[in-house]
Amino acid sequence: MSDVANRRTAHVVDCAGVSRTYQEDAVPVQALRDVDFQFSRGEFASLSGPSGSGKSTLLNLIGGLDRADEGAIAVDGVALNRLSESELSDLRLRRIGFVFQSYNLIPVLSAQENVEFIMQLQGVARGERAEQAVECLASLGIAELARRRPGELSGGQQQRVAIARAIVTDPVLLLADEPSANLDSGTTEELLKLLRRLNHERGISILTATHDPMVMSYAKRRVVLRDGAIVEDSAH
Amino acid sequence: MPIKLLLQMSLRNILRHRRRNGMMLAAVVVAVAAVVLMNSMIRGMQQDMADAAVENLVGHVKVLAPGYRDDPGIARNFALAGDWRPPDGAPEVAGWAMRVRVPAVIMSERGTRGIQFVGVNPAQEGISFLSSARMVGESLKDASDGRIIIGQALAEQLETGLGRRLVIITQGADGLNREAGFRIAGLYDADGEGMEGFFVFTGVGALQEMVGAEVFTELSIRLHEEPALFALKDALVEVFTGLEVLDWRELEPQAAAMFVFADAAVLIWFFVMMGALVFGLVNTLVTSVMERIRELGMLRAVGMRPRSVVAQVVIESSALMLIGVAVGIALGLAAVFAMGDGLDLSLWSEGVESFGMRTLLRPVPLVDDVLLIALLSLGLGVVASLYPAWRAIKVKPLEALRR
Numbered sequence: 324m325s326d327v328a329n330r331r332t333a334h335v336v337d338c339a340g341v342s343r344t345y346q347e348d349a350v351p352v353q354a355l356r357d358v359d360f361q362f363s364r365g366e367f368a369s370l371s372g373p374s375g376s377g378k379s380t381l382l383n384l385i386g387g388l389d390r391a392d393e394g395a396i397a398v399d400g401v402a403l404n405r406l407s408e409s410e411l412s413d414l415r416l417r418r419i420g421f422v423f424q425s426y427n428l429i430p431v432l433s434a435q436e437n438v439e440f441i442m443q444l445q446g447v448a449r450g451e452r453a454e455q456a457v458e459c460l461a462s463l464g465i466a467e468l469a470r471r472r473p474g475e476l477s478g479g480q481q482q483r484v485a486i487a488r489a490i491v492t493d494p495v496l497l498l499a500d501e502p503s504a505n506l507d508s509g510t511t512e513e514l515l516k517l518l519r520r521l522n523h524e525r526g527i528s529i530l531t532a533t534h535d536p537m538v539m540s541y542a543k544r545r546v547v548l549r550d551g552a553i554v555e556d557s558a559h
Numbered sequence: 560m561p562i563k564l565l566l567q568m569s570l571r572n573i574l575r576h577r578r579r580n581g582m583m584l585a586a587v588v589v590a591v592a593a594v595v596l597m598n599s600m601i602r603g604m605q606q607d608m609a610d611a612a613v614e615n616l617v618g619h620v621k622v623l624a625p626g627y628r629d630d631p632g633i634a635r636n637f638a639l640a641g642d643w644r645p646p647d648g649a650p651e652v653a654g655w656a657m658r659v660r661v662p663a664v665i666m667s668e669r670g671t672r673g674i675q676f677v678g679v680n681p682a683q684e685g686i687s688f689l690s691s692a693r694m695v696g697e698s699l700k701d702a703s704d705g706r707i708i709i710g711q712a713l714a715e716q717l718e719t720g721l722g723r724r725l726v727i728i729t730q731g732a733d734g735l736n737r738e739a740g741f742r743i744a745g746l747y748d749a750d751g752e753g754m755e756g757f758f759v760f761t762g763v764g765a766l767q768e769m770v771g772a773e774v775f776t777e778l779s780i781r782l783h784e785e786p787a788l789f790a791l792k793d794a795l796v797e798v799f800t801g802l803e804v805l806d807w808r809e810l811e812p813q814a815a816a817m818f819v820f821a822d823a824a825v826l827i828w829f830f831v832m833m834g835a836l837v838f839g840l841v842n843t844l845v846t847s848v849m850e851r852i853r854e855l856g857m858l859r860a861v862g863m864r865p866r867s868v869v870a871q872v873v874i875e876s877s878a879l880m881l882i883g884v885a886v887g888i889a890l891g892l893a894a895v896f897a898m899g900d901g902l903d904l905s906l907w908s909e910g911v912e913s914f915g916m917r918t919l920l921r922p923v924p925l926v927d928d929v930l931l932i933a934l935l936s937l938g939l940g941v942v943a944s945l946y947p948a949w950r951a952i953k954v955k956p957l958e959a960l961r962r
Binding site (some may be wrong): 346416 | 858859957
């Protein structure tokens with residue numbers, strides 16, 4: 324990926340003619356059909372649609388967790404279909420932040436250690452790592468929870484720690500898959516205000532797959548999928 | 560991925576399932592302790608067999624006339640100066656004994672037995688069992704002592720006792736039978752009844768006089784340490800041209816075979832015990848990995864390389880083994896030292912003697928064996944972790960996250 328690694332493009336995500344078919348019990352299921360999708364820097368967009376519409380599939384393909392059968396996907400100017408598994412790992416580590424539906428924090432590490440973990444993978448020095456982790460937790464209003472382990476935190480608190488882990492290394496893209504699925508409405512609203520602040524203040528590009536109308540309402544752009552195709556793409 | 564982070568996560572993962580890993584750890588401790596104890600017992604048996612073979616009038620190296628082993632008798636003899644010493648340049652020896660050893664028949668009023676009649680110089684017999692055997696009555700005074708000492712078992716067979724006279728018949732150097740009466744000075748109690756019923760001792764001068772020749776049939780030499788054996792043998796071969804120079808392994812092939820078998824038994828026992836344990840370890844690790852497959856999927860999703868996942872599982876397994884091995888070795892050695900006085904096997908004395916062993920078995924822990932157990936156990940720990948690690952990285956991150 325070295326030839327394109329540092330190329331800065333207007334689109335942080337560029338999908339062209341992307342298709343993906345899964346085999347379910349030996350029956351082919353087309354999750355995405357010839358999808359074209361561009362996502363610019365600094366955008367906050369939601370991918371929505373009914374179950375099986377292909378929103379999570381698109382998110383996973385953009386995140387390099389899955390590979391398209393046809394078409395091309397570029398993230399921050401890097402063509403994903405040309406990358407090996409280890410190069411994809413490196414891209415995920417250095418350019419993409421992930422927020423998962425069920426938080427997926429490491430249960431044996433404290434909140435601060437979970438946040439530091441990504442920086443450790445990147446090889447950031449210990450002092451700098453701790454300083455950035457504390458600062459990041461503080462900016463999300465959970466500095467006092469730094470030493471607690473995930474099992475000692477509420478769902479909302481865990482999701483904040485997960486967001487801190489995702490943004491602490493300043494990724495070019497934050498991908499969130501159903502971030503509010505396990506949260507009550509009050510906590511969801513707090514989380515969305517936080518994401519919007521991060522988008523406004525730090526210019527982080529946020530792409531989220533969701534069923535939740537509240538999440539859609541906070542996103543500046545709404546992309547609706549149905550049967551593996553984009554049927555609506557609107558800004559508001 | 561930094562090794563410190565891997566260590567930290569691995570150790571915390573071990574603590575995460577205390578009961579399961581505690582039970583696994585206990586199994587490792589018990590297995591390693593059992594291997595240490597059992598191997599020390601095997602080494603004790605091995606050393607005992609070797610010592611018994613060497614002390615059984617063999618020594619580490621023996622010089623014999625050609626053909627003596629096939630046809631032992633006074634005709635197969637050699638002359639040796641009474642003040643003979645090992646040659647210059649030979650390894651330092653613990654001692655040597657010049658003997659006459661002939662087949663003979665011993666008779667009492669109540670019975671007759673075939674025996675080995677051995678003429679010894681008591682001053683030289685510090686190298687054989689004769690010096691340490693329990694004795695009732697008196698030992699031989701010197702090389703010219705014309706009395707005999709016999710084993711307690713033989714005394715019972717012949718229904719005789721201290722102070723009684725026995726008649727011994729053997730062949731003289733001239734080929735004619737010689738017969739003489741000997742008074743019993745003492746009854747020795749060796750560890751093995753076989754020896755007690757077989758060896759009868761008198762002064763070497765007295766036996767030379769009986770057979771009519773101032774010759775010897777064997778020169779037995781004992782070393783301080785076995786490794787010097789081959790150097791001594793080489794030195795003696797140069798001095799005793801025309802004679803056979805044999806080491807104890809050649810003279811006692813059964814004991815030598817058991818000695819070699821004991822080396823293999825140490826490893827066989829290890830692999831039987833630890834091999835069974837590895838299946839348990841693999842099972843525990845697979846369970847542990849599959850329980851947190853989502854977590855491992857997340858780690859890979861955010862950029863952890865598969866090799867780091869493998870390293871994490873390997874470290875967990877190795878850490879379990881390391882702790883188990885350390886505690887197990889300590890426990891095993893404690894058991895060995897608790898048995899320092901030895902294990903009394905006299906209830907099975909006949910079977911034990913048939914292996915050339917004594918009835919008191921002392922465990923002998925060897926540093927090399929303990930190190931081997933530690934290294935092999937840790938190696939097995941790594942091997943055992945490879946399959947669970949492979950299972951962990953076989954599942955793709957996305958698939959793992961969906962579970």
